[in-house]
Amino acid sequence: MKQVAVFGMGYVGCVTAACLSQDGHSVIGVDIDADKVAEVNAGKAPISERGLDELMQQQVASGRLRATGDTAQAVRESDIALIAVGTPSTEDGAVTVHILEKVIADIGTALRASPKPYHVVVRSTLLPGLLETRMREVLEQALGRPLRSDVVLCNNPEFLREGSALKDYYHPPYVLVGAESDAAAQPIIDLYHAVDSKKFVTDSRTAALVKYACNAFHAVKVTFANEIGSVAKAMGADGHEVMKLVCEDSKLNISTAYMRPGFAFGGSCLPKDLRAISRFAEHEALRLNMLSSVLPSNESHLKRALKMVRDTGQKKVGLVGLSFKNGTDDLRESPMVEMVETLTGWGYSVKIYDPNVMLGRLRGRNLSYIDRTLPHLAQMLVEETGTLLDHADVLLLCTDVANDFDWNAAHHGRVLDLRADLARPLAAASAKINSGEAADAASAARVAVA
Known part of the structure; x- marks a missing residue:
């Protein structure tokens, strides 16, 4: 079993900490909010999530889960840090990373004072390249030296949905770790021994982009269904029935078919039918922003x-x-x-x-x-x-x-x-x-x- 520090007692951090504790690991939650720390130590979840209060109460009572506001203490008492602090958008859509930078700098400072092998694992959603450049630089500055094999910086994107996070934790699409080698990733993979899914290791840039690609695809699916629903209504068809039957096709529609990056599409069907739907929408004054952008995207x-x-x-x-x-x-x-x-x-x-x-x-x-x-x-x-x-x-x-x-x-x-x-x-x-x-x-x- 591992000694784990989970930084950030929000949705992802609380669920991760409680589930890791339930699986037998010794977990210490870390947060700058004293009220959150007190709630966790009292066996209460600082956030509302189905089943989490009961689980946290059980795990705190077991002695495997506790919380602190002291980063140095958390680092001393752990071998792995899972960082799950927020990376919200700025007004222009950029990712805010100053909270994450502060946590990584504090971990590095603690390791500089008390050197030991350690894994720094970013679970927060972060654009590819930021971990490998800015976060690495922050960690190295705090350590006072370049990274060596004893301190590993990697990522471990999460696939949790609010409202079903406990279920999602144990039954995700997969566990994904982005690291420089299989050996560097293995301690993180070992954390999830009780999770019922495949475990994948890739490079950290790919792992980071997988999370963005998944969320973008979910948004695309919602938008696609809504636009087909709008067309169906204008045509006198039942949009719900249309999409129900579309989803019945697991050979091409809900499948891996066409899901490999490659060259532009063509042929006698796809371009023609996309133009037909777009032309009908124009005639009916329907705004199909996504469908009407497919052909220009293909041309690009x-x-x-x-x-x-x-x-x-x-x-x-x-x-x-x-x-x-x-x-x-x-x-x-x-x-x-x-x-x-x-x-x-x-x-x-x-x-x-x-x-x-x-x-x-x-x-x-x-x-x-x-x-x-x-x-x-x-x-x-x-x-x-x-x-x-x-x-x-x-x-x-x-x-x-x-x-x-x-x-x-x-x-x-x-x-x-x-x-x-x-x-x-x-x-x-x-x-x-x-x-x-x-x-x-x-x-x-x-x-x-x-």
Whole structure:
């Protein structure tokens, strides 16, 4: 069992402290508010949360949970600090970090006076980069030295909802720790031995952004349902029934499908249907801010990809995959078609490899679309990978057509994997990765701990 100090006796801190104590750890809560400290020591929860009063009363009575306002005492009597103080927004939306900085500085000062191995774990919601730069600097200044392996700074985002926090603590989507190594994360993972979920370790920037991504996704889901409800009402449909049936689809809708950062979407359905809903909303004077922003957002991914190509300084481009996805020859509104159209307009020399696309077999609207947008496509298509490699100074992997060949090993120049590189840090994006591993490389969480 661990000796743990929990800084901040708010919603997250109180729930975390009480549950850790219930699981057998020795826990000391820390807060600058003397009234909160007194309430905890009296076995009362300073906040209103279902079931928390009873749990805190039990744990204080057991002797495993207590509280103090003395940081130095808390650090002396613990091996791990979980920091759960507030990081509220400023008027311009920025994150307020001065409270967190003060706590980390006080912990560092206590460790400077009484050196020992220690884990400083930020549970507060903090934007990626702040822990690794500002908070590390604050801790090192307080310690009077650079961080070494004896003092670990990492993060452990929480996924608790007010009103169901105790249930969420023991049944979260997962336990997530952001640390420099599995060994550094293991003491934090061990805290949650009674928690029924998978445990994941990744880098601290990724861990921090996961929390923001989850909350943003929840907000997107609420907004999406509300906008579909508005459209349904205007169309005379039942919005609740629509969304109920949408949620019945666990293959594509409520699933991992389409949830991998990659390139822009296209095809004959998604752009067309988004435009139709947006046009109807305009006619009915409905304001669908989110749905109407989807196509412009999609276009921005294409522009980012074009900038990546332009930044290489190379004018001879090879494209792997032209249809909007692998396994089809449908070129309608494929972002790759628009990319080729733009690049040729800029004076680039482009060759394309896509075994799914054969000009002689294109028919109907598919043929008329390509005749309008890429009338010289026949001169760009190549049938052999060697021909593409001989031509290209920069190679663009656009669809999973690329999975059938090791382009990185065969190509002498730059390879941009648009299925992953738009969401990958610069250093990782420039590294050569086998094309068949693109999906895994796009989400490089280090390991799952069972």
